Amino acid sequence: MMWAADKPREHCGIFGIYGPGLDIARHTYYGLFALQHRGQESAGIAVTNGRRINLHKGMGLVPEVFDSRTLDNLAGLAAIGHVRYSTTGASHPINAQPLVFYYAGGQIGLAHNGNLTNAVELRKQLSSTGAVFQTTTDSEVIINLIARYSQSTLEEALMKCMIDIKGAYSLVMLTEDRVLAVRDPYGFRPLCLGKIGENKFVVASESCALDTIGAQFVRDVEPGEIVILDQNGITSRKGLAHNKRAHCVFEYIYFARADSNLDGFNVNRVRREMGRQLAREYAVKADVVLPVPDSGIPAAKGFAEEAGIPLEEGLMKNRYIGRTFIQPSQEMRDLGVRLKLNPIREVLHGKRIVLVDDSLVRGTTSGKIVRMLRKMGAKEVHLCLSSPPIIRSCYYGIDTSNEKELIASRKSIDKIREFIGADSLNYLSLDGLLNVFGDYRDHFCTACFSGRYPVEPSDARDGKFSLEEGFHDTVGQY
Numbered sequence: 001m002m003w004a005a006d007k008p009r010e011h012c013g014i015f016g017i018y019g020p021g022l023d024i025a026r027h028t029y030y031g032l033f034a035l036q037h038r039g040q041e042s043a044g045i046a047v048t049n050g051r052r053i054n055l056h057k058g059m060g061l062v063p064e065v066f067d068s069r070t071l072d073n074l075a076g077l078a079a080i081g082h083v084r085y086s087t088t089g090a091s092h093p094i095n096a097q098p099l100v101f102y103y104a105g106g107q108i109g110l111a112h113n114g115n116l117t118n119a120v121e122l123r124k125q126l127s128s129t130g131a132v133f134q135t136t137t138d139s140e141v142i143i144n145l146i147a148r149y150s151q152s153t154l155e156e157a158l159m160k161c162m163i164d165i166k167g168a169y170s171l172v173m174l175t176e177d178r179v180l181a182v183r184d185p186y187g188f189r190p191l192c193l194g195k196i197g198e199n200k201f202v203v204a205s206e207s208c209a210l211d212t213i214g215a216q217f218v219r220d221v222e223p224g225e226i227v228i229l230d231q232n233g234i235t236s237r238k239g240l241a242h243n244k245r246a247h248c249v250f251e252y253i254y255f256a257r258a259d260s261n262l263d264g265f266n267v268n269r270v271r272r273e274m275g276r277q278l279a280r281e282y283a284v285k286a287d288v289v290l291p292v293p294d295s296g297i298p299a300a301k302g303f304a305e306e307a308g309i310p311l312e313e314g315l316m317k318n319r320y321i322g323r324t325f326i327q328p329s330q331e332m333r334d335l336g337v338r339l340k341l342n343p344i345r346e347v348l349h350g351k352r353i354v355l356v357d358d359s360l361v362r363g364t365t366s367g368k369i370v371r372m373l374r375k376m377g378a379k380e381v382h383l384c385l386s387s388p389p390i391i392r393s394c395y396y397g398i399d400t401s402n403e404k405e406l407i408a409s410r411k412s413i414d415k416i417r418e419f420i421g422a423d424s425l426n427y428l429s430l431d432g433l434l435n436v437f438g439d440y441r442d443h444f445c446t447a448c449f450s451g452r453y454p455v456e457p458s459d460a461r462d463g464k465f466s467l468e469e470g471f472h473d474t475v476g477q478y
């Protein structure tokens with residue numbers, strides 16, 4: 001089993017830049033490289049030279065899709081980029097983004113992070129009135145709606161479109177001479193603005209992409225806001241306001257890079273505080289605190305500080321296992337976790353261990369780690385998780401797996417503990433998680449933990465929804 005299959009999967013990362021005089025393609029390339037953790041299936045860059053938009057995209061990691069020659073051919077004054085992991089739409093070249101289309105208003109490029117919750121419904125409506133779709137992504141629904149409102153200015157068309165579409169969307173769009181950024185009224189997925197010189201601006205899913213290209217953080221894009229980056233600087237338009245925010249709390253638990261700041265909170269600091277909170281909730285008697293690298297490290301540090309138990313690195317991670325790594329065959333399956341994590345016997349032997357990880361999806365990998373620690377002579381293993389049990393699916397752009405595969409939706413905590421083989425299993429409480437955000441505790445989506453969905457997933461069927469149903473795509477060449 002792939003390691004990542006036991007974690008919720010990242011969705012997409014988006015990037016946009018308006019910067020005449022800059023090496024636009026390389027800035028976008030490095031920005032996407034910083035966002036690679038948000039999607040590893042495909043990557044793409046669309047660049048405008050002021051007259052037309054050129055596009056290059058393909059399957060693979062950012063350095064696999066682009067080489068120097070390709071980037072040299074993408075000269076221009078503004079660009080948008082995308083890294084993708086498919087949450088809707090098959091993993092297929094035709095679904096790679098940005099999508100670039102002609103409509104009555106000219107040429108337009110779009111890159112999307114998030115999932116629309118009424119995409120199936122809208123697609124049916126649009127198809128019944130003659131719309132044609134080339135991809136199976138929900139992002140193309142947005143393009144079709146914009147085309148439908150093409151008598152209006154692009155900003156007005158976007159505002160109308162925002163009334164029609166429901167769910168999670170952070171968007172970057174490219175026209176011949178400007179970049180637009182849009183965030184849904186709840187602000188599910190992150191999006192921030194930066195500056196990289198006089199009248200040169202950047203927009204990105206996470207602030208780590210701004211840091212990487214030497215841009216200064218300006219602010220987060222507000223939920224419901226439309227931002228235009230062009231020769232006039234940054235212009236803000238109110239798209240569709242809503243009085244309730246619902247930022248994805250899982251960005252802080254696992255998805256986002258620890259060095260990013262999202263909506264006013266530094267991810268590393270939040271993770272550390274989650275660990276502290278966890279230690280306050282569970283007074284475990286132990287000799288060492290052991291993080292599951294890398295995502296469990298900040299929470300383990302917080303736990304160790306609060307509990308006064310030494311932190312030890314007892315699991316060494318092999319950082320070079322990539323997407324194309326040949327997975328062990330059935331008879332070698334016991335190697336699976338050892339290839340990725342190797343335990344240090346000297347640290348573990350005879351110890352009572354608090355093992356800290358961020359989340360548990362199916363529980364299979366955690367079970368293997370616990371067995372591995374016991375083999376190394378660990379006396380006790382207490383698994384502490386810096387998130388509450390994941391009991392429901394996500395409809396807003398995260399693959400938390402089908403509800404039936406979520407171990408916490410099927411088993412009691414004690415049964416999960418038994419399955420994993422730990423001496424105790426401790427989840428951070430939902431209240432404890434939200435306390436970390438102080439006065440802003442009501443600004444977050446917690447649906448996968450609480451079942452309280454901020455936007456009704458109207459497309460949902462059997463715990464999942466699919467645009468592929470009844471729709472077959474064809475191979476595209478890029």
Ligand code: SF4
Nearest residue numbers: 248249394445447448
């Ligand atoms: Fe994030 Fe969970 Fe809400 Fe999805 S359901 S947006 S993963 S908090």
